[in-house]
Amino acid sequence: GDSVTQMEGPVTLSEEAFLTINCTYTATGYPSLFWYVQYPGEGLQLLLKATKADDKGSNKGFEATYRKETTSFHLEKGSVQVSDSAVYFCALVWGFNKFYFGSGTKLNVKP
Amino acid sequence: EAGVVQSPRYKIIEKKQPVAFWCNPISGHNTLYWYLQNLGQGPELLIRYENEEAVDDSQLPKDRFSAERLKGVDSTLKIQPAELGDSAVYLCASSSAHEQFFGPGTRLTVL
Numbered sequence: 001g002d003s004v005t006q007m008e009g010p011v012t013l014s015e016e017a018f019l020t021i022n023c024t025y026t027a028t029g030y031p032s033l034f035w036y037v038q039y040p041g042e043g044l045q046l047l048l049k050a051t052k053a054d055d056k057g058s059n060k061g062f063e064a065t066y067r068k069e070t071t072s073f074h075l076e077k078g079s080v081q082v083s084d085s086a087v088y089f090c091a092l093v094w095g096f097n098k099f100y101f102g103s104g105t106k107l108n109v110k111p
Numbered sequence: 112e113a114g115v116v117q118s119p120r121y122k123i124i125e126k127k128q129p130v131a132f133w134c135n136p137i138s139g140h141n142t143l144y145w146y147l148q149n150l151g152q153g154p155e156l157l158i159r160y161e162n163e164e165a166v167d168d169s170q171l172p173k174d175r176f177s178a179e180r181l182k183g184v185d186s187t188l189k190i191q192p193a194e195l196g197d198s199a200v201y202l203c204a205s206s207s208a209h210e211q212f213f214g215p216g217t218r219l220t221v222l
């Protein structure tokens with residue numbers, strides 16, 4: 001069945017370090033892919049998305065490229081800030097509006 | 112444009128008591144979701160509506176959980192009776208064109 005696998009956290013980085021959070025997926029069709037971010041006590045917020053192979057989603061310095069050949073959608077940021085500390089979820093959807101979420105990766109950024 | 116609205120934000124009840132959560136989706140969004148989120152985990156789908164029809168409720172524990180979306184707009188999720196294991200965050204989301212938006216969630220504590 002369809003599923004999303006994320007790297008386990010927590011990930012702890014110093015401010016201005018490079019971030020990569022790995023995400024791979026399994027899907028029977030051609031899904032759209034998403035990254036969501038969740039800050040403490042809040043709901044999930046859409047961070048970026050990509051709807052077809054080789055698309056690059058980007059927002060607030062974060063980027064992810066839809067790689068069909070490796071079924072991956074890794075999240076990257078060149079220089080993280082303390083304010084990026086949150087939990088990040090990879091997700092996919094295709095077909096009948098059913099979303100599949102990874103288990104989340106907690107990011108801690110230290111000053 | 113207003114986002115997804117949920118109430119209450121927090122609820123503390125004793126086990127065996129009933130509880131209800133309310134959600135108002137983004138205007139014009141036909142698809143509405145209720146998710147359960149346990150601490151440190153990703154959202155788990157409870158039920159998905161397309162307009163007023165529940166099209167996916169396979170993960171809803173129907174012995175104690177019920178939901179309704181009578182006019183295809185706002186929705187209510189009920190638990191009766193609540194158990195200790197129901198303590199979690201209940202997230203509502205709505206979507207349009209495969210893009211999903213979340214409310215802030217209701218944090219339920221069952222004592």
